[in-house]
Amino acid sequence: MLLYDLDVSGNCYKIRLFAALTNTKLDLVPVDLAADQNRDPDFRKLNPFGEVPVLIDGDLTLRDSQAILVYLAGRLTDRSWWPEDALSQATITQWLSVASSEVRNGPNTARLIRKFGYPLDMGTAMRWTDKLLPLLNAHVETQDWFALNRPTIADCALFPYLALAPEGSIDLAPYPALGRWIDRVRKLSGFISMPGL
Ligand SMILES: N[C@@H](CCC(=O)N[C@@H](CS)C(=O)NCC(=O)O)C(=O)O
Missing domain, CATH: 3.40.30.10 (Glutaredoxin)
Known part of the structure; x- marks a missing residue:
């Protein structure tokens, strides 16, 4: 492929x-x-x-x-990353949607502005981010992974732009549970990094 x-x-x-x-x-x-x-x-x-x-x-x-x-x-x-049953798929897809919507409009856009100079609105990106990060932090305060209590493609879809958030001048320190989730992903067997992480 x-x-x-x-x-x-x-x-x-x-x-x-x-x-x-x-x-x-x-x-x-x-x-x-x-x-x-x-x-x-x-x-x-x-x-x-x-x-x-x-x-x-x-x-x-x-x-x-x-x-x-x-x-x-x-x-x-x-x-295990994408089970066959409809309920598991729907549970994961909730988070795939967050990756392509809220994360895209928030931390991803902030990084496009700060790192690559895209002419986008930082105020709007931060409003999305400030609404999103407390919700994500609260979710992983009570569970290790975003869906199904194990690593799934939900974690793969969310990880990059959350872990890269500091490149968009977003401080993750107020979100310690999110920080612990990022560390858990980094410790998965086979994990690879990317520039900026
Ligand atoms: N919804 C698409 C978005 C893909 C996307 O935005 N790709 C960016 C790079 S991260 C791109 O190719 N942008 C082209 C451009 O800026 O002209 C996905 O999740 O793959």
Whole structure:
């Protein structure tokens, strides 16, 4: 399988992390966003949204980090990361949605502004962040993992931009349970890091 990838992208790192944790073999194809390679017509055929990550598996072309996590985890013999029953899937999907919405609008956007100079609104990003982080902290105060009391793709989807939050000038010190969850993810067998972590 091929992953169209960018090393500093937290969305791409979600996939690289999951692959490392589950011994899933991926060949990386770097896409240079700074050089506008994502605007290339050939890349737009793979993903009309012009975004990484994109996964290629034979005839399949799949965009969106959450969708790719679901696909990769669903192919494994070990279904602990994405079980087959509807209730487990729904429980995990609640957190995949948080990753693609609240985390995207909050800590991810703050990092885009502070680290990469995107012309986005820091006040709005911080309002999302200030609402989100207390909720996440409270959730992992009473359980080690976001869903099903074990590591799942929910943790892989949430981890990158929460762990990278300091790159967006977000202080995680007021959220000690979240900090302990970040440490737990870092200790998972096979864990890999990324630039900025
Ligand atoms: N919903 C998508 C978002 C992907 C996304 O935003 N990718 C960024 C890199 S992290 C990108 O390719 N941006 C292209 C651009 O800024 O032009 C996902 O979860 O994969």
